[in-house]
Amino acid sequence: MNRPTHCDSPETELADISTPAETRPQNPKPVLRPADPRFSCGPVKKYPGWSWDALADAPLSRTHRAGAPVARIKEAIERTHALLELPEGYKVAMLPGSDTGAMEAAMWSLLGQRGADVFSWDVFGNRWTLDARDELKLKDLRVFQEPAGTLPDISQYDPKRDAIFTLNGTAAGVWIPDFEWIDADREGLTLCDATSAAFAVEIDWSKIDVLTFSWQKCMGGEAQHGMLVMSPRAIERLDSWRPDWPIPGLLQLHANGKANMAVYEGSTLNTPSLMAVEDYLAALKWASRIGGLPELIRRREENFAALDEWVSQADWVAYLCDNPAHRSPVSVTLKYTDPDVIASGEDAQWDLTKRISSLLERENAALDITMHRASVPGIRIWCGPTVERDDLAALGPWLDWAYREALDAG
Incomplete structure (x- = not known):
């Protein structure tokens, strides 16, 4: 009688038993x-269930200034606002250069009015430190820096000064677990790089004036696009202050000496990928569907x-x-x-x-x-x-x- 193919033969079983223990695999998979x-x-x-079909309706081969593409960008902005549960008056913009571009746009356009503190313990926190110290050359700058794995002393935060910090250090395994250390009635602005925290942690928006993130982190979107969240206080800073250093066009949040409000209504500083926008929209819709x-x-x-x-x-x-x-x-x-x-x-x-x-x-x-x-x-x-x-x-x-x-x- 033929044996079923899924069964080992007696000879195989005996061979396994007789194999010396020292020659058997010591690290089985x-x-x-x-x-x-x-x-x-x-x-x-x-996100689970993603497929190329999610991009089927992308308005490809069209100018990003046309009606349908602008509508897609505005929808991405509005869905971001809703999913993050932003307070009324907070604005969202889509910027080039991923989280890096969004964060540097905020730093180049907002800093310099008052003293600033950088809290750094991660690769990108170190990047913001270099920007503030070596590129913008802020005259009144304090740096609180620690190696990967250790959070700086955030109790040194001064509400009269601007503060720049990373919410979750992606390469350092360290996050700031709460926002109790930030004064609600502060005079300075808080600039938060939250690229690997947005959509994954609770954020006390009363303590945040500027927040940036990229689609490629928590939402699994494509790279090269950054999102900028601005509080009314941050918008007011743009209306009343412009730094004396040159601001590259890709980082320019001013227009005619005031805040460029068009970027919060679907306008962009350069040409975005409408395929990537569609992919981000699909992720936002998935998140809404699941709760x-x-x-x-x-x-x-x-x-x-x-x-x-x-x-x-x-x-x-x-x-x-x-x-x-x-x-x-x-x-x-x-x-x-x-x-x-x-x-x-x-x-x-x-x-x-x-x-x-x-x-x-x-x-x-x-x-x-x-x-x-x-x-x-x-x-x-x-x-x-x-x-x-x-x-x-x-x-x-x-x-x-x-x-x-x-x-x-x-």
Whole structure:
């Protein structure tokens, strides 16, 4: 009688039993793979169910000044306003250059009227520090800077001064967990880079005057477009103040000596990609369908909880941020803890990270989890709302497997 093909023969079973223990695989691969291996911290995974059909109605091959394209841009602005639950009077604009362009437009157009403080602990926070100190050459500047993994002393905030800060350090694994440190009746403006926090955390808009983000982070959109949120106080600053330094056209928020209000009504400073706009609109509609901002935040919380359960049991990595209160639950950064790995030095740790990443990519278990090149060697995993909890739960055993394989290969 023929045996079913899905059953092992007795001979195979006996061979397995008789195999010496020392020759059996010592690091078996996990059985369950993440259904989607994309855990990049930017650009991030698109929302569940995304397909090219989402772009079918994009008004391509048309000028961005025509009726239909302007209507699409205005809809993106209005849906952003609604999804972020912005207060009345807050304005939204679409700018070139991703979050970087939006943040630098705000800095170039708004700063210089009064003293400014920069709170920096991440790659892009360091970028804003360089802009303020070396490019704008602000005369009255204080810099509060810490290495990746540590939050600066935000208690040094002075409400009479402008403040520039990153809400969530994507490459540093550190976030600012609340807004209690900011005065509601401040005199200065608060400029917040929230590119990996918008749509993933609650924001107290009474404490924010300027907020920037990009589509490629929490919403999984395409790159090169930035969003600028402006409070009435920030608009008033534009109406009453213009810095004495030259402002490039792509960063220019003034028009005829006043705030350029056209950019909040669908006009843009240069030509946007209408295909990318359509993609962002699709993500905004998905978010509204599933329950809006509360549901996006809930998904992020569940994602982090799933990964945190593995991290708490891992014996070779730990959070880069030692303070649980400051630990980012969106972009999770992990450092090596094995004494032998630490003693090997940073170059060897970077090599280990590359081996881990290559093994996981080969197995299609995880893509793009290497730490940012300007940070420290380790692993970086995105827990934003477009990622699925089950995929993060399945990821942990694969990380363990790849680490052991990479050590043996090294």
